[in-house]
Amino acid sequence: MSHDEDGSAEHDWLTIIAVQYFQTVPLRSFDWPQNILHKLDVSTQDAILRETVQSELGKSYPPEASYSLRFLKAILEKVDATGEEHSEALLQAYLELLSNASGDKLTGDLSRACYKSYPLPTKTSSTVYLTLHEEPLKISQGTTGLCTWEAALRFAEYLLNAAPEVIQGRRILELGAGAGLLGLVCLYMGASSVELTDVDEGVLERLKENVDLNSQMIIDRMARDFGGHQSNPPNIRVSKLDWESVDFDDIASRNAEIIVCADVVYDPILIPPLTSVLGSLLRTPHHGHPTGFREGWVALTMRQEQTYKEFLSALTRNRIRYERIRLDRVPRLFYHEDNVGEVALLHLTVADS
Numbered sequence: 001m002s003h004d005e006d007g008s009a010e011h012d013w014l015t016i017i018a019v020q021y022f023q024t025v026p027l028r029s030f031d032w033p034q035n036i037l038h039k040l041d042v043s044t045q046d047a048i049l050r051e052t053v054q055s056e057l058g059k060s061y062p063p064e065a066s067y068s069l070r071f072l073k074a075i076l077e078k079v080d081a082t083g084e085e086h087s088e089a090l091l092q093a094y095l096e097l098l099s100n101a102s103g104d105k106l107t108g109d110l111s112r113a114c115y116k117s118y119p120l121p122t123k124t125s126s127t128v129y130l131t132l133h134e135e136p137l138k139i140s141q142g143t144t145g146l147c148t149w150e151a152a153l154r155f156a157e158y159l160l161n162a163a164p165e166v167i168q169g170r171r172i173l174e175l176g177a178g179a180g181l182l183g184l185v186c187l188y189m190g191a192s193s194v195e196l197t198d199v200d201e202g203v204l205e206r207l208k209e210n211v212d213l214n215s216q217m218i219i220d221r222m223a224r225d226f227g228g229h230q231s232n233p234p235n236i237r238v239s240k241l242d243w244e245s246v247d248f249d250d251i252a253s254r255n256a257e258i259i260v261c262a263d264v265v266y267d268p269i270l271i272p273p274l275t276s277v278l279g280s281l282l283r284t285p286h287h288g289h290p291t292g293f294r295e296g297w298v299a300l301t302m303r304q305e306q307t308y309k310e311f312l313s314a315l316t317r318n319r320i321r322y323e324r325i326r327l328d329r330v331p332r333l334f335y336h337e338d339n340v341g342e343v344a345l346l347h348l349t350v351a352d353s
């Protein structure tokens with residue numbers, strides 16, 4: 001999405017709408033800029049359409065079709081409420097989506113891709129998005145890894161807004177990477193390398209797809225902000241790492257300084273293998289670090305107090321020290337669903353003992 005050089009007010013409200021549309025913010029929570037609600041004339045409707053459904057991003061990597069349909073319907077209803085004329089283009093886009101949706105229902109083809117695009121901070125005046133192919137449901141195809149979870153969003157916000165030095169120039173290993181938001185944000189922030197790992201074959205495939213989807217944007221960013229060479233592929237790889245069947249030589253050989261993970265503490269059964277892998281990874285020497293070992297970060301959504309306590313006890317049993325980092329003052333960049341629970345961010349270290 002491009003902006004006028006002067007970042008005019010018109011572009012501000014268009015950006016507010018587009019950023020929400022691409023993250024598929026539920027329409028009940030959508031923040032419509034007040035000034036447009038009074039001025040939804042044809043040119044305003046056309047401008048919204050151009051910045052969302054018919055933008056390059058919207059055409060190449062659209063949100064779920066039923067979401068776009070509801071988005072356009074909401075605008076049409078708002079137009080009705082103001083007594084303005086409908087834009088021909090908007091109406092036509094709506095009817096096209098409607099006919100595609102009923103065609104899909106008739107043929108039973110409900111497999112249309114669904115993308116979410118997350119706005120990232122940038123030094124330029126245009127909005128840069130991280131685009132992920134995700135599934136609309138939290139559990140899909142037998143895994144939780146095909147969508148982005150709350151803890152990944154809060155952790156990414158912490159890194160981007162409050163602690164870039166944790167990531168910049170460092171080699172990162174992510175456990176249970178899911179759709180890939182956290183690791184890709186690390187690469188965008190200037191990590192020297194990122195290894196995204198998961199157990200599920202479908203998730204690993206999706207991770208590769210999401211890495212490819214964002215590589216060019218990240219190369220461009222590196223070239224612009226860090227003077228890198230545009231042709232260099234980003235230093236990122238996707239590999240399998242199952243906490244439940246671990247080869248400890250393989251763990252030690254993983255070339256990382258910082259271990260990160262988000263929303264991987266959701267099932268108590270996973271706590272012993274996860275904390276054991278964390279302990280092994282963290283105890284691998286890293287001579288550049290003050291403790292002489294690697295460091296780790298875990299972001300977890302506190303759904304059940306008991307699971308959280310069990311996780312802390314398991315860290316202690318594995319001789320992993322943790323410090324909870326406050327997130328309440330970290331500004332938000334992304335949309336967050338209501339009532340998903342508080343996110344705790346833990347900084348993990350080990351000592352030689």
Ligand SMILES: C[S@@+](CC[C@H](N)C(=O)[O-])C[C@H]1O[C@@H](n2cnc3c(N)ncnc32)[C@H](O)[C@@H]1O
Pocket residue numbers: 143144145146147148149150151152153175176177178179180181197198199200203241242243244261262263264266270
């Ligand atoms: C709730 S998802 C979180 C995904 C991502 N980190 C996020 O926050 O959006 C949990 C992830 O952990 C992965 N996972 C579950 N058990 C695992 C195991 N034994 N080894 C490695 N990854 C595992 C799942 O495949 C899934 O991708």
